[in-house]
Amino acid sequence: MIELERINDFIEWVIRIIFTNLIWFIHILLGGIILGVFPATVSLFATTRQWLKKENNFSTWKYYHQYYKKNFWKINILGYTYVLIGLLLVGGLLFTESMSGMLYTSIYYFLLIVFTFYFLNLFYFFTVYVHFDLEHKGFLIQPFIIMLISFKENTFIIAGLILIGYLIYQFPVVFPILSGTMPTYFVVKILLKRFNNLQKMKQ
Numbered sequence: 001m002i003e004l005e006r007i008n009d010f011i012e013w014v015i016r017i018i019f020t021n022l023i024w025f026i027h028i029l030l031g032g033i034i035l036g037v038f039p040a041t042v043s044l045f046a047t048t049r050q051w052l053k054k055e056n057n058f059s060t061w062k063y064y065h066q067y068y069k070k071n072f073w074k075i076n077i078l079g080y081t082y083v084l085i086g087l088l089l090v091g092g093l094l095f096t097e098s099m100s101g102m103l104y105t106s107i108y109y110f111l112l113i114v115f116t117f118y119f120l121n122l123f124y125f126f127t128v129y130v131h132f133d134l135e136h137k138g139f140l141i142q143p144f145i146i147m148l149i150s151f152k153e154n155t156f157i158i159a160g161l162i163l164i165g166y167l168i169y170q171f172p173v174v175f176p177i178l179s180g181t182m183p184t185y186f187v188v189k190i191l192l193k194r195f196n197n198l199q200k201m202k203q
Contacts, residue, residue, distance in 0.1 A: 021181040038079030043068040046130040048188045127191045160186045
């Protein structure tokens with residue numbers, strides 16, 4: 001009986017993962033892709049957080065869509081602020097790569113390290129956004145600070161994302177059903193525990 005319950009729970013979890021990934025794609029398209037990607041993604045993080053908090057008695061579509069509409073413009077402003085920072089870093093990388101000399105080489109590798117942290121910080125940004133109530137500037141600063149003091153979590157996230165990316169690469173048929181939800185579920189599961197510990201330490 002217990003094994004049957006576990007099997008049912010697993011099947012329910014898989015269906016939820018696939019369904020939510022479909023909702024994610026739909027909401028990206030609803031925003032015309034450009035304006036849809038950030039609110040759709042942050043809504044995915046918010047919905048996943050609800051699951052991991054064991055708050056399962058809600059309509060996934062309704063909760064997701066309401067969160068999407070409520071945060072549409074705010075998350076787009078914050079998201080494209082991050083995009084601008086990323087473009088500046090990429091511009092710096094391209095410029096220093098085209099130059100010769102030890103100084104430019106050193107700057108290039110420094111910017112490459114910064115860009116790696118920038119990419120990792122995006123996952124912290126979305127998770128912080130759905131977990132904390134901060135002002136605009138706080139959402140740009142706090143994720144970076146938390147990332148810098150979370151070496152163990154960073155290691156797990158990088159290793160997990162590489163593994164998920166490898167599996168999707170090897171089995172591209174799963175891309176439409178797992179590409180958004182699986183990385184999000186993995187990251188939120190790791191960081192939710194980290195955030196709860198930080199809040200306890202602060203109290």
